[in-house]
Amino acid sequence: MNLNKQILQETLCTLMCANVKIHQKSEDLLMVDTPFYFSDGDPYQLYIKEMPAGIIRLTDMGHTLMHLSYENDIDKFRDGTRGKLFEQIKAECFVNENNGEFYIDDQIENLSINIFRLGQALTKISDLTFLNRARAxxxxxxxxxxxxxxxxxxxxxxxxxxxxxxxxxxxxxxxxxxxxxxxxxxxxxxxxxxxxxxxxxxxxxxxxxxxxxxxxxxxxxxxxxxxxxxxxxxxxxxxxxxxxxxxxxxxxxxxxxxx
Structure with a gap:
């Protein structure tokens, strides 16, 4: 194998860091700019809040369900087959929910992996809108x-x-x-x-x-x-x-x- 693991590691880190940026939204709120997008081209809205005891909250601040509600009855996400998948997605990605807000509370050193976890969860939740249409x-x-x-x-x-x-x-x-x-x-x-x-x-x-x-x-x-x-x-x-x-x-x- 001729691939240099160290070079690949450094290249990957450089590219990923270039695609994830942090912006100051207010005194106590940061926005995470990621390459994650909804099917209509709108970007995911991810934010960072500082919580008590040194905990960092990564949250969508309720934007995902609000975005999906424009063209979907999001109440269906909690019923029947969708409801089971909805709960399964949150559990698999270690995501919590409160009044439509999806978030992960964790230590700052786990922020990078939690960005991917929350992004994965939001993608899967968005895909629930295709559940019936994709049913052959x-x-x-x-x-x-x-x-x-x-x-x-x-x-x-x-x-x-x-x-x-x-x-x-x-x-x-x-x-x-x-x-x-x-x-x-x-x-x-x-x-x-x-x-x-x-x-x-x-x-x-x-x-x-x-x-x-x-x-x-x-x-x-x-x-x-x-x-x-x-x-x-x-x-x-x-x-x-x-x-x-x-x-x-x-x-x-x-x-x-x-x-």
Missing amino acids: ESTFYEDLNEQLFRIIGADNIIKDYTYSQMDNAQDYPIDYYIEGKHAPLFLFGIPNRDKARLTTITLERLLRAKVDFDSLLIFSDQSTIPKQDLARLSNAGGEMIASLDAEDDFSRKLLRKVG
Whole structure:
């Protein structure tokens, strides 16, 4: 190996120091300028405060969640799958939170590693905004299966059901058939606009055939469905679950129909 470890070490330290700068913001507040950026190009806001007993606080002063709130419902970060990941990220990166402010309290000699820890945490938290959009259709149905089986058990579910008494029933698939309290429950998973439209057509055919049934519609992310498609679907369908992340809502509405 021809690489000189000492030279590499010195070069790396020089480059990293050039990309991390400290600016005085006020008498008792310093700002850390880093090469960390949000997906829209805005830089992370990191600050240093001196705390009692020689402790240094590295903090975003609540800027991260405020920045993400411009285009996202940040309350969702604390629910369902996002909520679990949110807590896991903070724990893995040794980050504390208080009223939306992310911070690390530590000795000054650990400042450099804590800049990377907090930067990593803020990046992962920012990436939670892509959780639903990045969920592929196959993964959505896997997640839906898992939640259904956990709530009511696989033995109580018929997948890919067709209502044989309806003409051309094979053209109007029903994702899940579940025996309900008062009528059969037809449950549809809706990962995208095309499935929303197909589900609307299927429900309208069932209603036209005067089939006695109840329905429950579970979206991967309801906010991605165009308003006109959603309006037509809501006219034909029953109760809706806006996202698989709303696990408590899903369980409550499902058990109310079949439990």
